[in-house]
Amino acid sequence: MAINRRRFLTTSLTASASLVAAPAILTRGAFGADDPILVGSLHDQSGPIGTSGVPMVKSLELGISEINAAGGLLGRPLKLVHYDTQSNIQMYSQYAQQLALKDKVAVVHGGITSASREAIRPTFDRFRVLYFYNTLYEGGVCDRNTFCTGTTPAQTVEKLVPYAMSKSGKKAYIIAADYNYGQITAKWMQKYVKDNGGETLSVDFFPLDVTNFGPTISKIQAAKPDLILSALVGGNHTAFYRQWTAAGMKGQIPIASTTFGLVNEPSTLDAAESDAILGAYGYFEELTTPASTSYVEKLKMQSPDIPYISELAAATYEGFYLWAEGVKKAGSLDRMAVIEALETGISFDGPSGKVTIDHATHHVVRNAFLASVKDRKWSVLESYPDAKPLDTAGVCDLIKNPADNQQYVIDI
Numbered sequence: 165m166a167i168n169r170r171r172f173l174t175t176s177l178t179a180s181a182s183l184v185a186a187p188a189i190l191t192r193g194a195f196g197a198d199d200p201i202l203v204g205s206l207h208d209q210s211g212p213i214g215t216s217g218v219p220m221v222k223s224l225e226l227g228i229s230e231i232n233a234a235g236g237l238l239g240r241p242l243k244l245v246h247y248d249t250q251s252n253i254q255m256y257s258q259y260a261q262q263l264a265l266k267d268k269v270a271v272v273h274g275g276i277t278s279a280s281r282e283a284i285r286p287t288f289d290r291f292r293v294l295y296f297y298n299t300l301y302e303g304g305v306c307d308r309n310t311f312c313t314g315t316t317p318a319q320t321v322e323k324l325v326p327y328a329m330s331k332s333g334k335k336a337y338i339i340a341a342d343y344n345y346g347q348i349t350a351k352w353m354q355k356y357v358k359d360n361g362g363e364t365l366s367v368d369f370f371p372l373d374v375t376n377f378g379p380t381i382s383k384i385q386a387a388k389p390d391l392i393l394s395a396l397v398g399g400n401h402t403a404f405y406r407q408w409t410a411a412g413m414k415g416q417i418p419i420a421s422t423t424f425g426l427v428n429e430p431s432t433l434d435a436a437e438s439d440a441i442l443g444a445y446g447y448f449e450e451l452t453t454p455a456s457t458s459y460v461e462k463l464k465m466q467s468p469d470i471p472y473i474s475e476l477a478a479a480t481y482e483g484f485y486l487w488a489e490g491v492k493k494a495g496s497l498d499r500m501a502v503i504e505a506l507e508t509g510i511s512f513d514g515p516s517g518k519v520t521i522d523h524a525t526h527h528v529v530r531n532a533f534l535a536s537v538k539d540r541k542w543s544v545l546e547s548y549p550d551a552k553p554l555d556t557a558g559v560c561d562l563i564k565n566p567a568d569n570q571q572y573v574i575d576i
Contacts, residue, residue, distance in 0.1 A: 200243035201236075201497065203228060203484075204263040204293070206274030206284060211251025212372055212398040213276050215427045219477035220298065221246055222467045224273060227484040229466070237491050245269055253283050260284035264291035270497045271487050273298055273480060277397070278345040282571060285310055289569050294499050298483040300422075300445065300475055302348035303553065304572040305526075306560030308503060312527045312553075313483035313519065314475060315446040317352035319532045319551040321422055324444035325356035325393065327534055327546065328420035331442075333390025334362035339380065339404070340395035341423075342369035349395040349422055351576045352555070357393075365389050372397060377404040381411050394421040402429055409437040418442070426474045430540045444534040447478035447516040448542045451533070459515035475516070482514035486521060486528075507562075517549070525560045527553035 207217035275281035303316035340346030
């Protein structure tokens, strides 16, 4: 297949030869001791989700440059093989096969939406390529070949909903993106509203290309909730917050979101449009720990124009380093040897704090934080140390069932 060079970015500190020029007969074991270890990346850099993917790739580049500066892995340098998936699921499927069959990478970090993850996960299972999904999501993936380093609802939504209800009231109105992330996250929101003595007045879903929220705002005004819970996704859905303010609703009904602020929303919207919106994630750029400050400084020095550095970027950086720690412990790139090494409970002290792989779920135990937007920045209000992926743990046990490889829709 011909490669469009505008879509193909290869980052290397050690080699400039085109990876796709390698003879097709080469296998992973055929590379020499000095050949770079190839790290695959599938992240949108354009389209509706593109802004989310830019800091994720920048974090991979930072991690690779750091490890190469320290001598590489197993005595070999690392090299990034990245494809811009253009917010297009078909591109994900196409490039996943490219990474597995032609590039023959040692690992792939990628996928932003749950739809993109589920488009490529079977490919990496089939061709036995280790896969890391580093995005917060709805939970339930149970696959020995896959490691998930982003937060799940039990780590964040379970904290966000009762906090928001305590500040506003018990009647909630839910708006969410119309695919599996939004649909399942909305169910978790309804559960936590009910668990905390509240009532969900309505749940509305929106395709990713929807930008006109006028009719929905009218419905919300008629319903008179105490609180809006939002799981809207991507640049198009940011229009809701601007239209909400334009309708005179800002300040009348508070908003808590599982997705707002993952990209540049607080800095791109006016303070009047974003102030007081609540969010809960595994990382905020505004964290002032030495590890967080150092990570942000290095990333901004490397990429001065980088968008907001959210959990998406931090979890990608941490996922990359967890994989590297697995390779070190295994002393090998062999996929099963690395998986077994990771399953020993490997940890990494990253910008969000200590992140530890849970053997049974292949998710991570990690810190979570709750924050509110103030003057176009996040102000961290609460911290939740060592939050466990209890939702996925309820349906996934890879110790007892190591051959499992599906995403469960958790019975909520």
